[in-house]
Amino acid sequence: MAHKAYLTRREVLAACHRLHSPKLSNEENRAVFGKCNHPNGHGHNYVVEVTLHGEVNPKTGMLMNVTCLKEYMKSAIMDTMDHKNLDIDVPYFHDHPSTAEHVAIYIWQNMKKYMDDPSLLYEVKVFETENNIVLYRGE
Ligand SMILES: Nc1nc2c(c(=O)[nH]1)N=C([C@H](O)[C@H](O)COP(=O)(O)OP(=O)(O)OP(=O)(O)O)CN2
Ligand SMILES: [Zn+2]
Numbered sequence: 001m002a003h004k005a006y007l008t009r010r011e012v013l014a015a016c017h018r019l020h021s022p023k024l025s026n027e028e029n030r031a032v033f034g035k036c037n038h039p040n041g042h043g044h045n046y047v048v049e050v051t052l053h054g055e056v057n058p059k060t061g062m063l064m065n066v067t068c069l070k071e072y073m074k075s076a077i078m079d080t081m082d083h084k085n086l087d088i089d090v091p092y093f094h095d096h097p098s099t100a101e102h103v104a105i106y107i108w109q110n111m112k113k114y115m116d117d118p119s120l121l122y123e124v125k126v127f128e129t130e131n132n133i134v135l136y137r138g139e
Contacts, residue, residue, distance in 0.1 A: 006122065007063045008051040011073050013082040016043040017098040020087070033097075041085070044128050046100075048077055048107060053122035064120065076110035100128035104136035 018041040019033035029037045036042065050073055054063050080090055086098040092109075096102045104126040112118040126134045 002055045002058070004054065005056050005063050006051055006053050007066070007069065008049050009066060009069045009073060010047060010049045011077060013046050013048065013078060014043060015046060015081050015084050015086050016041045017086040017093070018042070019097055019099060021097045022095065041087070046081075046103065047127035048073075049123075049125040049127075050077075050107070050111060050121070051123040051125070052120040054117075054120045072111060072114045075114045077107055080110065100126045100132060100134040101136070103128070104134045108136050108138055 018038065019036040020029050021032070024032060050069065052063055052069065056063050081103075084090060086093045086103070090098075090106070092106045093102065096106070104124045107126070108121065108124045111121055111124070115121060122137065124136045126136075128134070
C-alpha cells in the first residue's frame with residue numbers, strides 16, 4: 001500500500017524592499033503602505049517553508065531526497081532573492097508590489113520551473129516577520 005506524506009524544508013533569506021504600486025499615485029501609495037512605502041526601503045529576514053505532498057517511495061522511504069529539494073530551493077529562491085533588493089534585482093517585482101503575498105506567489109511559480117515533478121509542490125509559506133505570515137497553495 002502506498003503511503004502519502006508531506007515534506008517541508010525551511011530556508012532563511014535576507015532581502016530589502018519597499019512597498020510601492022505603480023498603479024497608485026505617490027499619495028495613494030503613502031496612504032496604503034504607510035511606513036513600508038518609505039523611499040529608501042527596509043529589510044527582512046524572510047523565512048520560507050516549501051512543502052511537498054506525495055507518495056513515499058517504498059524502496060527509498062522518501063517522498064523526495066531533501067538534498068534535491070534543497071537544490072530546487074537554492075535555484076528558485078536563494079540564488080534569486082537572498083541579499084538582494086527585491087524591487088530592483090528580481091524582474092517579477094518590477095510590476096508586482098513586493099508584498100509577502102507576491103513573494104509567496106513568485107516562489108511558487110519559480111519552484112515549479114525548477115522541479116522535475118512540479119505536481120509534488122503543495123504549499124509555500126513566507127514569514128515576512130515573526131508576526132506576518134502568508135501561505136500560498138497555487139490557487
Ligand atoms: N498584506 C500585507 N500587508 C503588509 C505587508 C505584506 O507583505 N502584506 N508588508 C508590510 C511591510 O513590508 C512591513 O515590513 C511589515 O512590517 P511591520 O509592520 O514592522 O511588521 P510586524 O507586523 O511584524 O511588526 P510589529 O512590531 O508587530 O508592528 C506591511 N503590510
Ligand atoms: Zn517589508
